Amino acid sequence: MQTLIVFCHLRWNFVYQRPQHLLSRLGSRWRVVLIEEPVTGQAEQRLERFSPAPGVEVWRPHVHGTAPGFHDDHISVLQKFVNEAIAQQKITDYWVWFYTPMAVPLAAELQPRGIVYDCMDELTLFKNAPRQLVQRENVLFKEADLVFTGGPSLYRSKKDRHPSVHCFPSSVDAAHFAQVERDHPLQAELPRPRLGYCGVIDERINMQLIEAMATAHPEWQLIMVGPVVKIDPMGLPRHANIHWLGQQGYQDLPSFICGWDVCLMPFALNEATRFISPTKMLEYMACGRPSVSTPIRDVVEPYGHVVSIAETPQEYIQACERILARSIDEQRAHAAELAQAIAKTSWDKTAQQMAQLIEQADRAKDAAEREAEGEDETLAKVA
Numbered sequence: 001m002q003t004l005i006v007f008c009h010l011r012w013n014f015v016y017q018r019p020q021h022l023l024s025r026l027g028s029r030w031r032v033v034l035i036e037e038p039v040t041g042q043a044e045q046r047l048e049r050f051s052p053a054p055g056v057e058v059w060r061p062h063v064h065g066t067a068p069g070f071h072d073d074h075i076s077v078l079q080k081f082v083n084e085a086i087a088q089q090k091i092t093d094y095w096v097w098f099y100t101p102m103a104v105p106l107a108a109e110l111q112p113r114g115i116v117y118d119c120m121d122e123l124t125l126f127k128n129a130p131r132q133l134v135q136r137e138n139v140l141f142k143e144a145d146l147v148f149t150g151g152p153s154l155y156r157s158k159k160d161r162h163p164s165v166h167c168f169p170s171s172v173d174a175a176h177f178a179q180v181e182r183d184h185p186l187q188a189e190l191p192r193p194r195l196g197y198c199g200v201i202d203e204r205i206n207m208q209l210i211e212a213m214a215t216a217h218p219e220w221q222l223i224m225v226g227p228v229v230k231i232d233p234m235g236l237p238r239h240a241n242i243h244w245l246g247q248q249g250y251q252d253l254p255s256f257i258c259g260w261d262v263c264l265m266p267f268a269l270n271e272a273t274r275f276i277s278p279t280k281m282l283e284y285m286a287c288g289r290p291s292v293s294t295p296i297r298d299v300v301e302p303y304g305h306v307v308s309i310a311e312t313p314q315e316y317i318q319a320c321e322r323i324l325a326r327s328i329d330e331q332r333a334h335a336a337e338l339a340q341a342i343a344k345t346s347w348d349k350t351a352q353q354m355a356q357l358i359e360q361a362d363r364a365k366d367a368a369e370r371e372a373e374g375e376d377e378t379l380a381k382v383a
Contacts (some may be wrong), residue, residue: 027055
């Protein structure tokens with residue numbers, strides 16, 4: 001196998017998370033082509049191409065239609081773009097990797113050696129989830145050779161639906177978060193204590209919790225880093241001590257996080273958060289910073305011994321208060337526990353283990369093909 005063709009619902013230049021971490025590493029082993037969902041409402045229909053990382057090329061379709069995502073309205077033009085680009089670049093020896101079942105129809109005319117489904121979220125439970133998602137995921141489970149899941153909760157949910165399901169929870173690039181030279185300019189002038197969150201801001205964030213924290217402690221500076229999507233920005237809590245800083249680059253995250261006294265995972269407990277495995281949790285830990293999370297299962301089970309867990313606004317505020325009251329010795333001891341916890345995982349290890357599974361499956365296909373060819377030759381001689 002020489003090429004990995006990936007269909008993804010997330011843009012490469014969106015929040016830097018699981019797809020970027022894995023594919024940038026797999027790009028050193030194979031050629032990686034990531035096909036994004038289309039940019040809609042465009043005057044010209046075209047396929048934009050660019051290379052954001054060594055070994056990785058992004059194909060970004062531009063279409064006339066206005067329906068979001070890999071919608072049925074776009075399937076025919078997207079198939080044309082993809083098939084023509086694959087033919088032009090003479091890509092013949094490849095696997096297909098899906099991040100969203102909605103892209104399954106785009107592979108109808110392709111002939112991959114194998115198929116991977118990296119199920120990083122339970123997309124069916126997200127706000128505005130397409131009605132075809134469940135049906136297309138059923139098809140994907142039938143056709144995939146390998147299924148990866150983004151955390152233990154998802155693994156338990158999917159493990160009986162396919163014979164080869166593998167759990168690969170969120171990992172971290174610890175070295176990236178260990179190199180911090182200065183406080184980020186956007187927060188450098190803010191007083192302490194600072195309590196911060198980084199990540200997508202959508203229906204999974206408990207806004208009532210943010211409101212309660214800001215109101216109970218006007219002296220706390222709440223720093224919210226990340227893009228606001230699928231919810232009305234006008235509905236965000238607005239107080240002088242809440243700072244909505246928008247999406248920031250992955251390179252800048254360490255200088256934000258290391259300047260926080262408490263890191264926040266203020267997730268709502270709803271359908272959209274039932275199976276999440278937050279990447280930011282390990283990024284907070286890699287910076288040696290304490291964090292407080294609502295009782296998300298994939299936080300509580302593996303990291304409840306080093307992450308404070310609180311459910312109600314009052315409990316959450318009290319957990320933050322306890323962290324802010326710690327002694328220097330307590331802070332150092334906790335930082336050492338965090339370092340020990342994250343030493344067991346890395347995106348490098350995760351990508352390597354995934355690649356090994358793909359290579360094993362690919363070799364098995366080679367062996368099966370050679371065996372079939374041998375049987376055909378034997379039958380021909382007999383005839």
